[in-house]
Amino acid sequence: MASVLRHSAKFTSGISSSLAACARNGTACAFPCHAFRHRNSSTSSKIRVDLDSSTGVAVMTLQGPPVNSMCMDFLTDFAISMEKLELDKNCRGLILTSAVPKVFSAGLDIMEMYGKGPEHATVFWRAVQEMWFKLYSSNMVTIAAVNGSSPAGGCLLALSSDYRIMADNPRYVIGLNEAQVGIVAPFWLKDNMVQTLGHRQTEKSLQLAQLYSAPDALKIGLVDKLVPEEKVLSTATETMAKWFSIPDHSRQITKSMMRKQTIDKFLSNRETDINNFANFVTKDSIQKSLGTYLAKLKKKKA
Ligand SMILES: CCC/C=C/C(=O)SCCNC(=O)CCNC(=O)[C@H](O)C(C)(C)COP(=O)([O-])OP(=O)([O-])OC[C@H]1O[C@@H](n2cnc3c(N)ncnc32)[C@H](O)[C@@H]1OP(=O)([O-])[O-]
Secondary structure, three states, rough: OOOOHHHHHHHHHHHHHHHHHHHHHHHOOOOOOOHHHOEEEOOOOOEEEEEEOOOOOEEEEOOOOOOOOOOHHHHHHHHHHHHHHHOOOOEEEEEEEOOOEEOOOOOOHHHHHOOOOOHHHHHHHHHHEEEEEEHHOOOOOEEEEEEOOEOOOOOOOOOOOEEEEEEEHHHHEEEHHHHHHOOOOOOOHHHHHHHHHOHHHHHHHHOOOOOHHHHHHHOHHHHHHOEEEHHHHHHHHHHHHHHOOOOOHHHHHHHHHHHHHHHHHHHHHHHHHHHHHHHHHHHHHHHHHHHHHHHHHHHHHH
16 A cells, blocks of 8 residues: 555556446447457356456455365465465455355464464464455555455455445344454454444444344444345446546545554554463463363354
């Protein structure tokens, strides 16, 4: 985000942006769009990325069954994919969605926090921070197409995006339920939620580890729009066109201005946050809570 001006110029020149503008406005174009249509895909075990260079929109599909939980491999794939897209001059916007039925993401893989030592906790938490930081500080327009339940780390992906569209299904839930798991949402994610919901609603949501149904999430502003499940992705694409109609440089500077304080605070306290997490999560009492929660998850299935 610090390099927002340096990066902004790249998005507004070249054939791909003319084509993207043409696609956006639905206007006749000197170059037939299909002649230049170019798709660039990359797939790792947990994440698939499809970039359509003619529109400038990348779709990142989470594909780690059974629940898209965020293990180390997921976090590494996510960081690499974000870096590549951020550097790709053809990419202006990112849509996040899931290929796993009924689940956007179950959040952090609890097995990465259970029965592990402080060294692992340190590496893991740095990777979690990096996921949030890369998305929250992205120059791209980021839209979460939440097509399933999205607790904790899943909600993080939605909260740190610019816009959230969720499937209109009361059985799908979203929220920061860390306290229920026996851990604590980090200050930077709390700040992110305060900016979205306000202080009072965030305080209640975090203390009560509240998971909201899709309609309730819309009511409190945790998501911006509900649409039928089959329209989540197409609505995200339509919404992207609206965000693309604003010049990249001014939108990016505005985004940077809105998010700078939270980012600066995160960067100055990042190492302390990692140490706190590693000390906290390896305590016997916290391990016990995680063990109980895991057992409850397994029991639910039995
Ligand atoms: C950055 C800020 C801090 C963030 C903290 C967090 O994210 S903390 C995380 C907070 N997250 C939560 O509290 C969400 C907990 N998860 C859920 O509430 C539900 O799984 C669901 C609603 C996401 C999907 O319901 P569903 O009926 O479609 O699926 P199901 O329930 O039958 O699960 C299938 C299998 O996946 C397993 N598994 C599930 N989640 C996790 C996980 N996070 N980890 C590991 N494993 C997990 C589950 O045990 C089962 O394993 P089994 O028995 O086959 O070996």
